[in-house]
Amino acid sequence: MSAFLNTLARDLFPLVWSGMIVGCLYALGALGLVMIFKCSKVVNFSHGNVAGFTAFLVYGLSSGVLMSLSWGAATLLAMLCAVAIAFLIYSIISPLVFESDLTSTIATLGFGLITQGATLLIFGPDIVSLDLPIPRFAVSVLGLFVTGYDLTVLAVTVITIGALFFVIDFTKLGIAFRAISENPFAAEVCGLNLRSVHYFAWITAAILGVIGALLIVPTTFLSVTTVSTFMLQAFAAAVIGGFASLPGSLVGGVLIGVLMNLFAFYVSPEYSSTFLLGIILVALNIFPNGILEKVGGSRV
Amino acid sequence: MSDTFGQRPANASETSMLKQLTSGSLPTLALIIALAFLPAMLGGSWTFTMGLCFANSIGVLAVSLLVRYGGEVSIGHTFFTALGAYSVGVLDAKYGLSLFASLPLALLLGVAFGVIFAWPSRNLSGIYLAVTTLALALAVPEIINNLGGITGGYEGLYVSTPIVSFLEMSMQRYYFALLMLVVATYLVARLRKSRQGMLLLLAKTHSAAADAFGTRRVWARISIMGISGGIGALCGATLAFSGSTVSPGGFTFSQAIFLLVGSVVGFYGLSLPRVLLGGAFVTLVPHLLSASGAWIPVFYGIALLSMILIGHHLPRIRKAMKLRKEAG
Numbered sequence: 001m002s003a004f005l006n007t008l009a010r011d012l013f014p015l016v017w018s019g020m021i022v023g024c025l026y027a028l029g030a031l032g033l034v035m036i037f038k039c040s041k042v043v044n045f046s047h048g049n050v051a052g053f054t055a056f057l058v059y060g061l062s063s064g065v066l067m068s069l070s071w072g073a074a075t076l077l078a079m080l081c082a083v084a085i086a087f088l089i090y091s092i093i094s095p096l097v098f099e100s101d102l103t104s105t106i107a108t109l110g111f112g113l114i115t116q117g118a119t120l121l122i123f124g125p126d127i128v129s130l131d132l133p134i135p136r137f138a139v140s141v142l143g144l145f146v147t148g149y150d151l152t153v154l155a156v157t158v159i160t161i162g163a164l165f166f167v168i169d170f171t172k173l174g175i176a177f178r179a180i181s182e183n184p185f186a187a188e189v190c191g192l193n194l195r196s197v198h199y200f201a202w203i204t205a206a207i208l209g210v211i212g213a214l215l216i217v218p219t220t221f222l223s224v225t226t227v228s229t230f231m232l233q234a235f236a237a238a239v240i241g242g243f244a245s246l247p248g249s250l251v252g253g254v255l256i257g258v259l260m261n262l263f264a265f266y267v268s269p270e271y272s273s274t275f276l277l278g279i280i281l282v283a284l285n286i287f288p289n290g291i292l293e294k295v296g297g298s299r300v
Numbered sequence: 301m302s303d304t305f306g307q308r309p310a311n312a313s314e315t316s317m318l319k320q321l322t323s324g325s326l327p328t329l330a331l332i333i334a335l336a337f338l339p340a341m342l343g344g345s346w347t348f349t350m351g352l353c354f355a356n357s358i359g360v361l362a363v364s365l366l367v368r369y370g371g372e373v374s375i376g377h378t379f380f381t382a383l384g385a386y387s388v389g390v391l392d393a394k395y396g397l398s399l400f401a402s403l404p405l406a407l408l409l410g411v412a413f414g415v416i417f418a419w420p421s422r423n424l425s426g427i428y429l430a431v432t433t434l435a436l437a438l439a440v441p442e443i444i445n446n447l448g449g450i451t452g453g454y455e456g457l458y459v460s461t462p463i464v465s466f467l468e469m470s471m472q473r474y475y476f477a478l479l480m481l482v483v484a485t486y487l488v489a490r491l492r493k494s495r496q497g498m499l500l501l502l503a504k505t506h507s508a509a510a511d512a513f514g515t516r517r518v519w520a521r522i523s524i525m526g527i528s529g530g531i532g533a534l535c536g537a538t539l540a541f542s543g544s545t546v547s548p549g550g551f552t553f554s555q556a557i558f559l560l561v562g563s564v565v566g567f568y569g570l571s572l573p574r575v576l577l578g579g580a581f582v583t584l585v586p587h588l589l590s591a592s593g594a595w596i597p598v599f600y601g602i603a604l605l606s607m608i609l610i611g612h613h614l615p616r617i618r619k620a621m622k623l624r625k626e627a628g
Contacts (some may be wrong), residue, residue: 043427092605096612102373102426108562109375109557109607112603120594234436236432243427273442277435281420283434288423 013055014144015261021150022219028212029234030241030249031164031204037147038181038244040198041101041165042179044205046112048231050085051209053119053219054078055227059130060123075162077211085115086206091198097198112228119224127223131206153215161250168246175223181244212251233260238274238289239284248292256293304485332482339474347474347569348558349587355475357579359535360486360562361510364575367568369500372425376433377559379417379440380529382551384536389457389546390450398461399476399541406537407530414529418522433529437556444548446535457546459540470509477542481579484531485572491527492570500524554597558582561604 029047037046059073060066067075088095089111096104138147168174183188188194211229212234220226239255239291247300256279263275283291340348358383366374384406391402421432444451449455462469463476491497503510503520510520540546563577571574581603589596 027370037427043430085413092609096541096608099612102430103608103612105430106373106560110601110604111599112384113557113561113604117594117596117598117601121598123592232434235434239431243431263568266384270446271442272321273435274439277439280432280435284424284428285420 011125011265012262013263016258017144017146019151019258019261021153022216022253022259022261023254024031024153025093025212025216025230025253026233026237026256027233027250027253028157028160028208028215030237030253031161031246032208033238034207034241034243034246034249035205037238038202038246039177039194040090040097040104040165042097043105043243044109044202045105046089046115047205047209048228048234049115049119050069050089050206051213051231052222052224052227053085053115054082054206054210055083055130055213056119056123056128058214059128059222061074064099065123072262075210075214082206082210083203086202087199090202094198096196107235116228118222123224125224127221129216130214130222132218136159149218156215159160160208160286161279164208164226167215173197177201180299232273233276236280239280240287242287242291250293306408309320325434329571331576332478333477334378336475337470344470347470348542349583351474351477352539353576353579353583354481355538355542355579356559356582357481357536357575358531360578360582361484361488361561361565361570361575362531363563364566364570365531365566366524366528366565368570369463369497369504370521370528371504372530373430373560374433375553375556375560376440376554377429377528378534378553379436379530380410380414380552381435381536381539381559382440382444383413383529384538385540385546385550386444386451386535386599387457387533387535388540389452389538392461392540393452393457394450396461399463399537402481403534403537406533410533410536411526411530414526414532415522417529418525420519422521435557436568437553440551440573441548441553444551451490451545454548456545456549459544473542473544478539480534481576482572484534485570485575488531496523499548544620558600561600564604564607567607574580 017020033044033047036042057078058074061069061077062071093104093107096107132152134152135148176192176197177200180192180194184194216230217226222245233256237252238249238254240252259279260272264272327350338350342350359377363374363377363381366372387406387409388399388402391397391405393593417436421429424432442568445453464472499513499515500520502513503517507517539550559582564580565580565581566574585599586596
C-alpha cells in the first residue's frame with residue numbers, strides 16, 4: 001500500500017502539476033477563441049497561425065534576422081502587429097459575420113492558410129528556439145519540482161485572466177461585450193455598436209494568443225506548426241468548456257492539460273491526438289453545453 | 301425522369317444561362333466524352349495527374365454533399381479517404397487482391413465509420429461538428445503511423461494489381477478514376493430526385509416538417525454522414541489505385557482543409573463540372589506550384605477567401621447595378 005502511495009506521489013503529482021501549467025496555456029488560447037465566438041459566433045481557425053506568426057516575429061525582431069531589438073521592444077512590436085492583423089481579418093470578414101457564421105468560420109481557415117504561408121515565406125521552414133528572459137531556478141516543494149518557468153506561466157496566466165475578467169465584469173466595454181453575447185439584437189436596439197465590440201473581442205483574443213504562444217515556445221522549439229498544433233488543444237479546451245463560457249474554457253484548459261499528460265505517461269504518447277478526439281466526443285455527449293452548464297431540456 | 305438526361309425548359313431566363321451551361325445534361329455528356337479521349341492527347345505524366353484530379357473530385361463531392369444535404373462543414377474528410385485508400389492498399393500489398401475485393405470493403409468501411417462517427421456527434425451542429433471533424437483529421441496521420449505493421453508506416457504501400465488484363469496499367473488508372481467520378485456524380489444527381497434525397501433536404505431546411513413526415517433529424521444526419529463517408533472512402537480507394545501509392549502524407553490535416561477549399565471553389569456544387577473544378581484545384585495547384593512550396597498555402601487561402609467574398613458581394617453588386625439601370 002505504501003509502495004503504491006510512493007509511486008503515486010513520485011509520478012502522479014508532478015504529472016498533474018506540469019499538466020496544470022500547460023493547461024493554463026491551453027486556457028489562454030481557449031479564452032481567445034471563446035471571446036471571439038461569444039460575441040461574433042465565429043470560430044477563429046486562424047488563431048493558432050496568427051499567434052505562431054507573431055512568435056516568429058518576436059524571434060525575428062530580437063535575434064537579428066529582421067532587426068536586433070531588445071526582447072521587450074520586440075514583443076511590443078509583435079503585439080501591435082497581432083492587433084493589426086486581427087483588425088484586418090475582422091474588417092475583411094465582418095460583412096460575412098452578420099450573414100452566416102459558418103461561412104465566416106471557413107473564411108478564417110483561409111486567413112490561417114495565408115498566415116502560415118507568410119510565415120514560411122518570411123522565416124523559412126527552419127526550427128528556431130525562442131526563450132523567455134526569466135531567471136532560471138528550480139526548487140523542490142513537497143516532492144514537486146517547481147521551476148522559474150512554471151511560476152512565470154502561473155503568474156502571467158493569473159494576471160492576464162484577472163485583468164480580462166476585470167475588464168469584462170466592471171468596465172463599460174465589458175458590459176457591452178456581455179450584452180452583445182447575450183442578445184445581439186437587443187443590444188443593437190439599445191444603441192450599442194456591434195462592430196466595435198467585435199473588434200474589441202478580436203483584438204483581445206489576438207493579444208491572448210501572443211501571450212500564450214510566447215509562453216509555450218520555450219518548452220519546445222519554434223517551427224511553422226508548433227503554435228498551431230498547440231492551439232488545437234486550445235480548441236479542445238474551448239469545446240469542453242462549451243465554447244461560449246469563459247470560466248468553462250479555463251476549467252477545460254486545465255483539464256485537457258492534466259488528462260493529456262496522464263494519458264501520455266500511463267498509456268501511450270503516440271496516440272495523443274486520438275485521445276483528444278475521444279475526449280471531445282465524450283465531453284460533447286455528456287456536457288453538450290459545456291462542463292460548467294447544467295443540462296437542461298428545451299421547450300418547443 | 302433522370303436528371304442527367306432530362307430536357308431543360310426552353311424559356312429559361314437569361315440569368316440562368318451560366319447555370320444551365322455548368323449543370324446542364326448535354327454539356328456534361330460532352331465533357332465526359334472529351335475526358336474519355338483526353339489520354340490520346342496528353343502525355344503520360346499529365347494522364348496520371350488527371351487521374352488524381354478525378355479522384356480528388358470525388359472527395360470534393362463528399363464534402364459538398366455534406367454541406368448541401370446536411371448543412372454541415374467537415375474539415376476531417378481525410379479520415380474517410382484514408383479508410384478507403386488503406387483498404388485498397390492493404391488488400392493489394394499484403395494479399396494481392398484487386399479492386400474487385402477492396403472497393404466493396406472500402407465502401408463498406410466508409411459508410412460504417414461515417415455512421416459510427418455520426419452517432420456520438422448526432423446532436424452537434426455547426427461549429428461543434430466542425431471542431432470535432434478537426435480532431436478526427438488530426439487523429440488520422442497518427443493512427444496510420446502507429447499501425448505501421450498493417451499500413452506500412454511512413455513509407456506507405458504500393459498498389460499494383462490491375463483490374464483487367466487487356467489494358468495498359470496507366471490507362472486503367474485513368475479510366476477507373478473517370479468511371480468512378482461519373483458514377484458518383486450520377487448517383488448523387490439521382491439522389492436529388494429520389495424520395496430519400498428530398499426527405500434529407502427537408503430535414504435540413506424544415507426539421508419540424510420532416511419530423512412530421514417521419515424523418516427524424518438524427519436519422520437524416522446519420523444517413524447523410526454514412527453516404528458522405530462512403531463517397532469519401534470511394535475517393536480514397538480511387539486515389540490509391542490511380543495514384544499507385546498510399547502514404548500518410550496524402551491524409552494530413554492540410555489535405556482535409558484543401559478538400560474543403562475545393563468544395564468552396566466549386567461553390568459546393570454537386571454536378572460533374574463543378575466537382576471537377578474543385579478537384580482540379582486541389583490537385584493542380586500543388587502540382588503547378590511545386591517549385592515554390594510556401595506559396596501553396598497562400599494561394600489556397602487567397603482562393604478560398606476570394607471565392608467566399610465573391611459569393612457574398614457579387615449578388616449585391618449585381619442587384620445594385622440592376623437598380624441603377626432601372627432608375628436611370
